[in-house]
Amino acid sequence: MENDELVQNMLLELRRGVLSIAVLSQLGKEEYGYSLLKALSDLGMEIDQSTLYPLLRRLESQGLLQSNWRIVDEARPRRYYVISPQGRAVLSKLKKEWSAMAATMHKMLS
């Protein structure tokens, strides 16, 4: 029981570390918050909305995302997010780092 809690906490830390890359990777095209949540979930990356929205704001304040409020297809106003040029450059570097890290971890764990 105690170990389960430890594992859960560690997984949480692990996921928190990769969320930024996951979000940046899925915003090559415009998405609003809830549609992004669903897209990530469909790909197997379950994320809580209380984590996603603050993260989107943080990434935007860092200049990695751009956003605007729009009404699309006569729906209600929604805030759409898309990766910025700076975000693309950062994502490209992060991808390389991630690949190297994943390879290292694979070597360690196999």
Place this chain on the structure above:
Amino acid sequence: MNLIDKYITEVGKHLPRRNRADIEAEIRSTLEDMLEERKQSPSDDAAVIELLKEYGAPRKVAESYVGPRYLIGPRMYPLFEMVIRIVAAVLFGVMLLVFGLGLIGANLSGPEFLKTLGNSALSLLNGLIVAFGNIVLVFAILERVLPAKDFEKELEDWDPKELASEPEPDSEAIGGPGEQIVGTFFLILVLIVLNVYPEWLGVGFFDEGKWVIIAPLLSEAFFSYMPWINILIVLQIGFGIYLLRQGAWNMASRIANILLELASIALMVVMLLGPSLVDMTPEKLAGTPLADVADFFSKGANLLPWLVLGVVIIISTIEAAQGVYRLFKSSPRSPYPVIK
């Protein structure tokens, strides 16, 4: 106003004004998207309640946007804690002093003693609350005024080479800074009283809040030692401040401490063996309210130097011996456990 409106208002109460409207709009949009996907209506209270329960308590949702907020944050807290400890120790020292002075003029019967003790405790409590409030206020302002970048820069600029100029720590750190400060504070107090207010030391009583002296306690012989007493006290104050700055004993400070203790013991022994240090004869008490007990008082006063200096000599001898023992003790063991 429906439940979603009320929920968003509640979340907004915990959000900074600057981007409250924007965050509120986004939460509303998300909640409506979630309802739409579930094919439920905002007017269906049961569905909305279930949705809001899932979304989370308003305070928790707001916290996820603003992060933890501190009155005094992690960067300032260690310094804040140190200042609080020092101030508390000094206030405690002052309280003991006030309590002691209160006892001098007080009738030492049970109720009077308890009253003096109670007043001193209340003064301490009052002082602690006022000091704590002021320190918190100052640190809360510093937390908001001092740029975080300066603090980060200081951490980044830290150079391990600086450790080389630090003193070699031996077996133990000095006592807490509070202990050192209280000790230094009392030495300063003794220095001031002996040099500026020697008339306070004598037999007297409090009359309408003023200390009225009947007969001075100390003799001229005592005051002839004042230059030596002053030198030793000033050296001890300086040494206390040095120790406080260093934070740990080293070879030089241990030797200095032993020398100071030995010098103090030598002076006290010379003072005890010389002419009487008190000048309280029955004749001096004649005509005072203490005339009836003049003999008893005079004998008691003449025993006082032996009692006080005797205790101080014993303590100083023990401390000097401890200093010598620690000086020659083997070097400290590694703080890390041995891996077997």
